[in-house]
Amino acid sequence: MKRSVPVKDAMIVKVVTVGPSKTVAKAAEMMAENGIGSLVIVRKNKPIGIITERDLLEKVVSSDLKASEVRVSSVMSKPLITVTPNTDMLDAMRTMVKNRIRRLPVVEGEKLVGIVTAQDVTEVSHQILEVVPEHEEIESKGEVEESVCEVCGEARKSLSEWNGKWICDECRDYLVG
Template sequence: MSDNRIDTNHFSIDVPVKEVMRYNPVTISSEANVWKAAEKMCQNGVGSCIVLQNNIPKGIVTEEDLTCKVVALNKKPADVYVSEIMSTPLITIDSEKTVGDATHMMVKNKVRRLPVVENQKVIGLVTVRDILSVSNELNEIMSDLIKVNHNYDEAMTGVCDICGKMSDSLTAEDGRLVCPECKQSDDTD
């Protein structure tokens, strides 16, 4: 490989979780009722509250918890305590870990939200949506770098400029990188 080309098989960007997380996550006391948790989520436009017991994070209550553990069972939200329905133990990630680490933790633990901790205190929250937004940006950067640094006479790996999907068989067409499926549909038009 010449010096001016990027080895796309080994290219990675380790973005720290603290760069993509949301700061000051919504919290609620474990003694609060579910109605209060739902009200806080709505007021703040979020899908979860971190549950605190004596100011120590003990769990998380999500929209899914409200739906499946209260509404679906026809329970009255004002009569159910957050501590009864919260997901626990709380699975957290250190603020210095990478987005890749967060993704692996989410998949392994089957969760969509990770409270971010620093010095044993929750300082933020990273969600699947936060990670996807970074991933899309990184895919666009990678595609641009490939265009600038790749020999267009051979197939390459990257993101198709038409459909946005990853492919290991991109070809250059009219200044764009195109996957075989999009190239075929473009040829038939």
């Protein structure tokens, strides 16, 4: 009997948010204080974008902009790609891979109710594999077409099994040499 793993079973419910008029310096400070790699941008309690560590590096630091003068709204990633709490984790994972993202806000209606990350996918990957119809075929081939690396947490198109973990080529090259 198949059973799905809904996003609500793995999502983080305490999402740290920031308004679009805050500075990038304030956003970076909030990320550091909370030990997180992203903030969801909200306007009137509605999620409108996301800012990640990568956004800070690619859009602020690499352009030598002054973080205390740049507004979050000018560097946030938008439109916001989201899922609902009842979305199957396998579908959420596919959305992450397709869009090359590692964080996926969870909304109900227009309300932000959580966030699911690549790390969350990794933590429930054993449950996901139980519901994947071709699970036995995956095990026998020793390769996965689309998943999340259990070492770096990155969504990758091709993973290989190494020492009981599904890892990407980059991590395999690093670990094996």
